[in-house]
Amino acid sequence: MSGGLLEVEDLHVWFDLPQRRELHAVQGVSFSVDRGERLGLVGESGSGKTTTILALMGLLPPTAAVAGRVLLDGEDVLARGERTVAPHRWKDVAMVFQGAMNAFNPVRRVGEQLVEPMELHGVASGTQAMRRAGELLERVGIPAARLRSYPHEFSGGMRQRAAIAMALACRPKLLLADEPTTALDVMVQAQILQLLIALADDFGLGLVLVTHDLPVVAQTCTAAAVMYAGEIVETGPMDALYHEPRHPYTRLLFAATPDLESRDVVVSIPGNPPRLDEGISGCPFRPRCDSAVERCGLERPGLRRVGGAHEAACHVAEQVPA
Amino acid sequence: MSAAAADSPAPLLEVDGLVVRYPVQRGLTGALLRRPRQHVHAVSGVSFTVSRGEMVALVGESGCGKTTTAQAVLRLVRPESGDVRFDGIDVTGLGPRELRRLRRRMQIIYQDPYESLDPRFRVEQTVAEALVVHREGARESRRLRVVEALELAGLSPAELYLDRYPHELSGGQRQRVAIAASLALGPDLLVADEPVSMLDVSVRAGILTILDELRDRGLAVLMITHDLSTAARFADRICVMYLGRIVEEGPAAQVIEAPQHPYTKALLSVVPRRDPRRRVKPQILRGETPNPIAVPPGCRFHPRCPAAVEDCRTIDPELRAPAGAASAGHRAACILLGR
Numbered sequence: 173m174s175g176g177l178l179e180v181e182d183l184h185v186w187f188d189l190p191q192r193r194e195l196h197a198v199q200g201v202s203f204s205v206d207r208g209e210r211l212g213l214v215g216e217s218g219s220g221k222t223t224t225i226l227a228l229m230g231l232l233p234p235t236a237a238v239a240g241r242v243l244l245d246g247e248d249v250l251a252r253g254e255r256t257v258a259p260h261r262w263k264d265v266a267m268v269f270q271g272a273m274n275a276f277n278p279v280r281r282v283g284e285q286l287v288e289p290m291e292l293h294g295v296a297s298g299t300q301a302m303r304r305a306g307e308l309l310e311r312v313g314i315p316a317a318r319l320r321s322y323p324h325e326f327s328g329g330m331r332q333r334a335a336i337a338m339a340l341a342c343r344p345k346l347l348l349a350d351e352p353t354t355a356l357d358v359m360v361q362a363q364i365l366q367l368l369i370a371l372a373d374d375f376g377l378g379l380v381l382v383t384h385d386l387p388v389v390a391q392t393c394t395a396a397a398v399m400y401a402g403e404i405v406e407t408g409p410m411d412a413l414y415h416e417p418r419h420p421y422t423r424l425l426f427a428a429t430p431d432l433e434s435r436d437v438v439v440s441i442p443g444n445p446p447r448l449d450e451g452i453s454g455c456p457f458r459p460r461c462d463s464a465v466e467r468c469g470l471e472r473p474g475l476r477r478v479g480g481a482h483e484a485a486c487h488v489a490e491q492v493p494a
Numbered sequence: 495m496s497a498a499a500a501d502s503p504a505p506l507l508e509v510d511g512l513v514v515r516y517p518v519q520r521g522l523t524g525a526l527l528r529r530p531r532q533h534v535h536a537v538s539g540v541s542f543t544v545s546r547g548e549m550v551a552l553v554g555e556s557g558c559g560k561t562t563t564a565q566a567v568l569r570l571v572r573p574e575s576g577d578v579r580f581d582g583i584d585v586t587g588l589g590p591r592e593l594r595r596l597r598r599r600m601q602i603i604y605q606d607p608y609e610s611l612d613p614r615f616r617v618e619q620t621v622a623e624a625l626v627v628h629r630e631g632a633r634e635s636r637r638l639r640v641v642e643a644l645e646l647a648g649l650s651p652a653e654l655y656l657d658r659y660p661h662e663l664s665g666g667q668r669q670r671v672a673i674a675a676s677l678a679l680g681p682d683l684l685v686a687d688e689p690v691s692m693l694d695v696s697v698r699a700g701i702l703t704i705l706d707e708l709r710d711r712g713l714a715v716l717m718i719t720h721d722l723s724t725a726a727r728f729a730d731r732i733c734v735m736y737l738g739r740i741v742e743e744g745p746a747a748q749v750i751e752a753p754q755h756p757y758t759k760a761l762l763s764v765v766p767r768r769d770p771r772r773r774v775k776p777q778i779l780r781g782e783t784p785n786p787i788a789v790p791p792g793c794r795f796h797p798r799c800p801a802a803v804e805d806c807r808t809i810d811p812e813l814r815a816p817a818g819a820a821s822a823g824h825r826a827a828c829i830l831l832g833r
Contacts, residue, residue, distance in 0.1 A: 216694040327782050357555040357720065362764035362776040384695055387723070387766035391773075410770040428699045430727040431768045432750060438727055440700035444664050 177378045178205040178228075178346055183240035185223050185232065195449045197223045199402035200240075202475075205346065207376040210369065212389030212410070214425075215399035218445060221382045224399075225348045229267055230257030244346070263293045266339035268332070270351040275335040276323035282309075282334055283319030289341045308337040312367055329360030336367065346378040347371070353388065365392045386429050390414060395481070398422050401445050401456035404475060408482030418484035420463045455487070463488050504582065505543035506714045507567065507683055512540045512576035514562050518787060534786050536562040538738040539576070541813075546682065549705065549715040551725035551746070554735035555761075557783055560718045563735070564685050567716065568600055569593055580683065598628050601676035605688040607668035611660040617644070618656040621675045628679060639678055647674035648704050666697030673704060684708060687718045702728050722765050726750045731823070734758045737786060737794045740813065744824030754816050754826035756801045793829070801830055 185198035198220045205211050215221045226232050228242055230253070242250045244264055249257045269275055276285055286305035290296045296304050306316030312333040314326075323331060332352060339347060349368065353361035369392060372379045381393055389396050390410055397407040398421065406419035417423040424441045443460040446452050454469040455461070461468065467487050475483045478490070515533040537559040544550045552560040565571045567578055569585050578585040580596060588596065601624075604610040611620055621640045625631060631639065644652035647670040660668055669689065676684060686705060690698040706728055709715050719725055725732050726746055733743040734755065742755040753759045763777040779798045784790055790797050796806035806829065813825040817832040 216696060329782070358722070358761065358764045359555065359779060361766075363778055365766075366776065366778070385766070386695070387768045390768050390770040391766040414768065414770055425695060426768060428696050429768050430699075430702075430721075430723040432723045432726050432762065432765050433767060433772070435727070438699040438702070440666075440698065440703070441696035 176204040176206040177209075177245060178380075179241070179243040180204065180224075180228070181241040181243070183224060183227060183242065184238070185220070185227050186237045188235045188237075189449060193449050197236075197402055197448055198227065199448075201399075201402075201404055203397050203404065203407060205378040205380060207345065207378055208372050209395070210372050210379040210381065210393040212393035212396035213380055213382045213399060214384065214386060214389050214396055216384055216445070218448070219399040220402040220448075221399050222350055225267065225350060225380060225382055228348065229261055229265060230254060231261075231267075262289050262339075262344070263295075263342045264344055265346045265348065266342070266344040267348040267350065268335050268339050268352050270354050275338065276331065278323055280322075281319065282321050282323060282326070286319070286334075286338050286341055289338065293342045295342045305337075305341070308340055309334065311340070312337045313363070327360075328356055329363060332356060332360075332364055333367065336364070336371075340371070344377070346380070348380045348382070350382045351384070352381070354383070354385070361388070368392065386426060387431070398425070401452065402448055403456070403485065405457065405486070406482075406484040407475070408478075408480070408484075412480070412482045416479075416482075418478045418482065418489040419457075419486045420461045421457050422484075424460075424462070455485075463491065505545040505548075506581055507544040507716070508577070508579040509543070509563070509567060510541045510577040510579070512537055512563065512566055512578065513574040514559075514566050514571055515574050532787050535738050535789050536786060537566065537573075538789065540735070540738070540740055541576075542733050542740060542743060544683065544714045544716050546714050547709055547712050548731065549709045549717060549729045550731045550733065551717045551719055551729035552733050552735055553719055553722055553725045555720060555783060557737075557786065558735040559738040559786075560735050561687055564602070564687055564716060564718050568597070568602055568685060594628075598624070598630075598679040599681050600683040600685065601679065601681040602685040602687060603669070603672050603676050603689050606692050607665060607672050608660075608692070610672050611668055613660050615659075616656065617649075617658050617660075617663075617671050617674075620660075620671055621678050624675060624678050630679065640674075643674040643677040644671075646677055646704075646708070647671070648700065649674065664697070665693050666700060669693060669701050670704070673701070677708070681713070683714045683716065685716045685718070688720070689717065690724070691719070691721065698724075722750070722762065734761065737783060737789060739794060739827065741795065741828070742826040743813065745821055748821060748824045752824075754824070754831055755795075755828050756799050756830075757795050758826070760800070793827075803830065805829055 181202050183198055183201045187195040187197055189195055201224055213221045227238050241248050249260050283305050287301040290301045306319055309316050314330055314333055353364050368379055371377050393410055395409050396413055397404045400421050406422045413422055427439050428441055430438045441460055446456050455473050458464045458468040465488060473485045473487050475485045478484045514537040515535050518532040520529055540563055554560050566573045573586055618640055621643055622636050625636050641652040644655060649655045649670050690701050705715055729746045732746045732749045733740045736757050742758045753762055760777045760779050763774050781798050792807040792809055793811050796802040809829055811827045811829045813827045815822055815825050
């Protein structure tokens, strides 16, 4: 145990479905984030990446069952459910969502909404809180005078930056950002990503960036975990994932992503991800894999070390063409 | 560029000086106070062509007018002025009956295959509907054409999909059904408005490859996208739009590798590259895109332009070729071109 800021160990999430069925959305996910580290959690829709971070925040609906350990500075925050997670939510762990539009109450001024979490968690109050709210806005590149504005008076990019300011209100150690730039234009996206990098560097904030967009992670994060069918199939330094991918899914996902400066043929991955409401035998990626061998149908591979901090869940990891 | 584009002398689609503006509601007080009627200048003088066998991408940020341009091409909105000629026919002046006849030759694919398909229609009904509406063929020949369209869209064998409902299909398969439906009438022009932005990364390439193959079969494809990487990889030519104008256009490789307009340069600098070692210093523009109700005078990009000079405040630049351009088709609207 390295004693990092966040340690997630063998996290599972099940959702109840009608007729006593269950959907096993997160199937034994482990990762860690240190102070100032920027980790990308990458995957396609349904891969379990958003469910994973909602579980860390204790924000899953009551139909969800959670198992595993989430250690924040060594303390198990999931140990006794809501009672142990609530004191940390927004205070130590904060989250930014995709639709910045919905993060704010439309009929209240931005300033009041920035102050609210500070007063709720006893971080600051009154004029002191309002002054801190102004500083936060300035930090994300919005003039403090805009505290008096209403959310609709902000552009989409400003709203997302204000949402980040709100997430920072209680000086969290960890920021979870779920597709924070997906609905934004590239110019605004670049501003937000630069801001997230600066926040991690300046305040030692741990960042988990959840996205389906590999280039965004490649340019923002130092390390990444690639999720498929509810589990992490490969994790390691960003550079290793791109230049020496060890899981076929990672390699094929990069090959399916067009790049501005590459004339490589872009190829889609045939087939669909497996259903998560049925048991999976063997490797979940096997039906779509171009490197599968007989063993892949029989035995589900676990994450194993393939070099340095680089791990892959693949029986033929050593044979994957780079 | 494919051979078909070189063979035919006149382009299939010619857009010339297109202007589209929407009136802004003044409200009762506004009307009583006789405030001047304002307009959103969505498209302000856009010209481009698309030939058979060519894919042209209109790229730009939200609000730049790319979707309105596509809608005006299909006469889904009426332009204020300017010409849209399709195979030599002026689309802007057509009556409903002629328009209907022409529409079967120009089809559109929308962004969201979850919204664009009727959930109560089976795949066969969805694809055949255009044939029924346009009274094409008898029942049996219709089925043949549906099968053919599905196979063209990569749903093969088609018989496997005919009886399915949209909810039984994945996002990628739904978009393929939408493409098949647009192909059933055998169009000459396909307008694809953000055809893959709602889809998972792993299936996007498949949809784009289909558009690519249709282009090779001689279709003209007009793709609307905010994703420069996609445009760079799949389009023959790229038109970069800013605030209702095309500010740069040219062969895709030239626009990407040797951008001329300061806006294009900035836009390209902020596109994330998938190789983590490839770092480009993002050139973030000051401010936000201005309100299309109050378009800045002179060059409409000058308030945000890092290279702007005094003349940019007054001179509205036209598209022109930079000196020593690698191709005559590469043009940019900037007075500093070549300086």
